[in-house]
Structures are given as structure tokens and as C-alpha cells.
Amino acid sequence: MSPVSLREHASPLRVANFRYFFLGEIVNTAGSSMSGIALAFAVLDIDDSATSLGLVAAASTVPMVAFMLIGGALADRLPRAAVLRGCNLIQGTVQAITATLVLTDRAEVWHLVALSFVSGTVFAVSYPAFHGMVPILLPPEERKSGFLLIGQSDALLRIGGPVLSGILVATVGPGWALAIDAATYVVAAVFLSLVRLPFGERPERRTSVIGDFVVGWSFARQLGWVIPASCCALVFNALISGSIYVLGPVVADDTIGSQGWGLAVSGQAVGLFVGTLVLVRITIRRPMWVIMIGFAVMSTPMLLLGTWVNTAALAVAFFIAGAALSALGLAWNLTVQEKVPEHMLSRIMAIDGFFSFVAMPIGQVLVGPLSSQFGIRGVELGSVALCILVMLVGLSVPAIRNLRLEGPRSDLVEQP
Template sequence: MSSRLSPLATANFRWFFIGQVVNRLGGSMAGVALAFAVLEIDDSASALGWVVAASSIPMVVFMLLGGAIADRLPRAVVLRGCNYIQGVAQSITALLVITGRAEIWHLIVLQAVAGVVFAVSYPAFLGMVPILLPAGERQSAFLLIGQATSAVSIVGPALSGVLVATAGPGWALAIDASSYLIAASLLVLVRLPPGDRSTARASVLGDVAAGWAFARKLGWVIPGASCALVFNALVSGGIFVLGPVIAHDTIGSKGWGLATSAQAVGVFVAAFFLAKAKLSRPMKAIMVAFVLWCVPMLVLGTRVELWLLAIAFFVAGAALSLLDLSWNLLVQEKVPEAMLSRIMAIDGFFSFVATPIGQIAVGPLVGAFGATGVEIGFFVVAVLVACFALTRRVLTDLRLTGAPPPELA
């Protein structure tokens, strides 16, 4: 097995990795900055909701198409183009906010562009590691990316908060814009031979259909993604919508911020242990990780104390690290390179569409069963779904053998 940092010795991966770290740092700053930019224009939750929805809706609608585009063209080129477009769109956003000319409809249009571009860049990004590194280096590479993402998710929002308070949200958005352009420039240094695309259909929609047919043929992609839909819906509603409501009456916003930051720490720390782990039954690990990801619900529904909730989020972060690693290793071993982004896009589609489902459903459920009842109920549902999935042999019989991915007929 490779050492933890050995993937960085490969120049192509090194430039890709540095670009992604820069990109993620800028992106982690953008959420705080955009929210305050909207509230400076229109101090209402509905305005902020429209701006956020403007990116999330096209993200879901175009995800499957994005996967087909990422498989059809060289992924490094696709990522570079997406970063340039995002950089330009965010530069316009920053300029409008800094000059005081931004209106809500400007931000809605620009965020819609960002959502469409993300639908293409997300599956392209997830298909990069298997073409940048040999199989023995990939586990370390996935964990390095996870650690970097968790680290910037702690640092970025804090930096953005300071910058928003001192210079204004427009300047934080300008840094995010520059991060996209820097990442795009670094991707120019990634030199890869074009992959075999002899099986590509005559149209992109044909490639989408082929990807869906291949996912059904594999047998485990759709059931696995369906489980992800349920768990993402539970987490988005139970933790990230209802969680702050419960925290407001118990540990306060400061306590909630401290507790949730423990999740990123959990991701970071778990990577050191997972680097030495040998995963053989990935779907079993994924289902256990899904349940552990929901542990904060158990605390929110019973005894809300800062230290206990922080431990729960730390466990959730460690579970996320295990989940991401298991899924990435499974897909890169079982899916041909020419189909990688489409399979990742199917999983992404199920995951992203779950978010509004959970966010919308949690309100009526709280009205019927109460906040603590919903949290406990959601955790029970998570356990039941995982237990049911572990009875499905199409999932539990999957093994990681280290064999090369199959050829695409």
C-alpha cells in the first residue's frame, strides 16, 4: 500500500490536488459571503431562498447530462472549462456587489449559471483520480482530498466571516472567483492522453441513456444510490434544518457552530486511520457509515449538550470519510474509465435531489410529532434502511479484489 503522501509525487495529481484545494478554499468562503450579500440587498429569508435554489435546481436537473459530457470529453479539459466559466460568473457577482449595483435577479441568474456548471464539473472531478494514479495510490489520494476538504471547510468560513465584517461580502466573493481561475490555470499543467471513447453514442443524450443502462446492468448502483437518497434526505432535514432550531433553544448558535465544526475534524482524523485500512466489503462499510452519519440526530432528540453533540458530529465526520472512500474505491474498481463520470452523476443526482425533499418534509413532521420525536424517528428510519440494505445480496456480495476495472463492451 502506498504512503499517505505518495500520490503527490505524481505531477499530474499534484497539480490537480493543489488546484482543488485552492478551489475548495474559495468555495468554502463563498457561502457566507453570498448570504450576507443577498441580505444587504433584501433582508428577507425568501430572497436568500431564491438565490440558493437558483443554483441547486439546475444542479439536479443537469447532473445526468453533466456526467455524460464529462465521460465524452477529456475530464481535465472539462474541469478547466468549468472553472473558467465559474470564475467569470463569480467575478461578475463580486463586481456587482462591490460597486453596490447587485440586484436579487442578478444573483439568481449568476447562481443558476453556477448550478449548471457544477452539474458538469462534479462528475468530471469524481472521475479524475482513477485516470491520474495507478490503483495502489488511489486510496491515499481519496483520503488526501477528503482531509484537504475538511481542513478548508473549517478555515474558509472563518476567513470569510472576518472579510465580510471588515471589507464587505464582495471581496470574499472576489477571492472565490480568483480561486476558480487559479485552479483552471493549474489544470493546464495536467497532461493526460485522451481516453478511449470508441463506445460513445452519436449524441450526449445517447450517452446518458447508455450510462443509465450500464448502471442497471451492474445491479448495485441504483439500490446504493436509492439508500443515499434516503440518508441525505434524513440528514438535510433532521440535522441541517431541524438541528439549528433545537440548538437555538439549548446550546445557542455559538454552541451549534462549535459542535458542527467537529464533523470536519472527524473527517480529517479518520483519514489517518483509513490510510492503513483494507476494505473488502465496501457496501457493508457504506451502510454502517450512513447510520453513524446520523448519530447527531440521536443526541438532538435526547440530551443536547455541547460536548456530547460535538462527539456525535466527530463520529459523523469519521463516518463520512469511510463512506466516501468506500464508494470511490468501489466505483473505480467495478466501473470502466469511460463510464466513471456517468455512474458518479447518477449517485450525485440521487443525493442532491434528496436535499430539498428532507428540507420540505421536516416542517410538517415536526408539527405532527414534535422536534425530538422527528429526530428519534429519523434515526430509527436510518437504522432500518441500513439493515434492509444489508439483507440485499446484490449489495453485500460486492468485494474489492484489487482487480482492474472491466472493459466496456
């Protein structure tokens, strides 16, 4: 994939359908960038326990995993923009209920567990649908720019979002941040209603969603690299979700507080943004090397959480993790859009999502008891060591190590 000039970088915005999709994503991310921290501290206000926080996080992840494969088949079967619009409306309703319960001091842990379960179920459909959009909105030569524009806008919003969320949590409580997120889902659905796309051909469509999933699974096995790479992501994501996003707020609550944690986490968004600026000029030919090394580098915040908890140092660690995330995300998106035909996109992304997220509930639930047994330092440093080990194992697989990108050619990727 060749370097992109600054003029070419902005060219996708001239495409009306992509522009509406892009605006919807900006609004959605603006709210979502605040909700994670707000929900975490809403749980801690009810029950100051890593176990309770892990249960709420797992309640979202379990249905996300359970329904992801079917969600991918459904997203390939129906118009993806319509699927995303419906998912946004449902998510907005769920978040509005959550915000109301928190703002009225009626929220209990089981309420948040139940609502997180619904949210995770909807995400299982919206995730593969979202990741199948750019290749049908843009021609091959503009897709790298499209992916980078989305990454840069998300990064900018995630710089301010966690900081604002931390301030809101510390001053007026987490409910207001959750209420803002609810409103952004509705606005995003309005933008998605303006996207007009013809429904693509489905040459291998079966009579049922299950049949469509079976076809997609067979294709993933034929590719050879999807399932091994996703298995590695499974372990990486389990470690990151437990050691950083469950233990992290617990550590912060006793040290740097919600504002400090929000400021530190925003460093990841800065790294993500800076990384996407650099990637505009970089050609990626060996995507799996970028992905495996990137995941290992993302363990940097764990190292700090297990050794020296300081807001500035953590912000630097999250900056490094963000830069790594931007590189591995672009590498994966470019790989899928080049190697996978349009009618299979959501199913392949769903398979990746399934393997990536399947171990996350285990990590989220077990990290509390494990930290009680071995201490937070032991869990954090052990997770760093495991990330490095998985990177080495992944790169030892020929299908991962030898995969190369050839660039945007009409004979490699279907035109939308």
C-alpha cells in the same frame, strides 16, 4: 484493498498531472469551505426565514439533479481536465457577482436564487468530471493513496474554513467570504490548465450525448449495485440537507450564533481528517456495509440539534459524522474505480450523483414548513429514525450486502 504505508501514501504527488490536479483541488476547497456558511447567513440577513434559505439551497440543487445525467455523459465524452477548467471559470464568475451584490447591500433573495441555479447547473457537469479524474491520473495501486490525499487536504481546509467564514460573517459580513471563494475558482482553473492527458479510448461512444447516457445507464443496471445503493443515498442526502444544513443555521441563529455554528461544523472536517489517517492502515473488503452504516452515523448532528444545542457537543457530533463520511467516501470511490472501466467513470458517478441529490430540493424546501408544523425537535429526531431505517433496508438487498473488493489488479481496472 490492502493497507498503505506512509511512504506509499504520498507517492501520488510524484506524478505531475496528479500534483497539479491536487493543488487545484486544494485551492478550490479553500474557498468552498467558507462559501456555504457565508451564503446561508447572507440569505438570513435579507430574510430571517428557513423557507427563504431552503429556496436558495433548492435553486442550486434542482439544476444539479436535472442536468447531472447529461453532465456525466458530457464529462466522459470530452477531456475531463478541460471540462473542470471551464466549470471553474464559470463558477468563479457567478460567485464574484454574488459577492458584489452582497457587499453592496443590493442582494435580494431572488438574486441569490438565480445565481444558485447557474451554480448548480455547472456543478452538474463538474461533479462527474471531478470524480472521474483520479483513475486516469494514477495507476491502480496508487489510487487509494490519491483518494486519501484529497480527503485529507479537503478535511484540513474545512477545519479552518467554516471557523474563518463564521468570523468574517460576524465581523465584516458574508460578502468577503464569497469574494474569496470567487478568486479561488480562478486560481484552480490555472492549475488545471497545467494537466496534460491523452484523451482515452471511447469504444462505445455514440453520435450524441443522449446516446452516451443510454449506454451508461444500461451498464449501471448490469452492475446491479449502483442504482440500489444510490436510492439509499437519495434518502440519506435529503434528510441531511434539510435537517442539518437548512434547519441547522436557523437553530444556530437563535442559540450559538454564526461563530458557534462555524466552529461546530468544522468538527466534521476534523473527523474527516482523522478518519482518513486511520483509513490509511485499514483494508476495506465490504464497501457497501461501510457506506450504509456510515450514512446512518452521519445523522448524529441531527440528534443534537433536536435535543441539546451546545457548540462543544455539536462539534463532537460533527466530528463523528466526518469520520463516517471519510469511510463511506473512500469505500465508494474504491468500489467504482475497481468495478467500472475508465470510459464509463463519469456516467456512473453522474447516476450516483443524480440519485443522491434528487430528493435534496424536496428536503430543503419542505423542512421549513414541516418544522413549523411539527417543531424542529420532531423533524430532527424523525430524520434520525429514518436514517437508521434506510440503513437496515439497504443492507437487506443482496447486491449491496454481498459486494466485495478484490484489490488493485491490472485485469480488473484499465491502466490510464
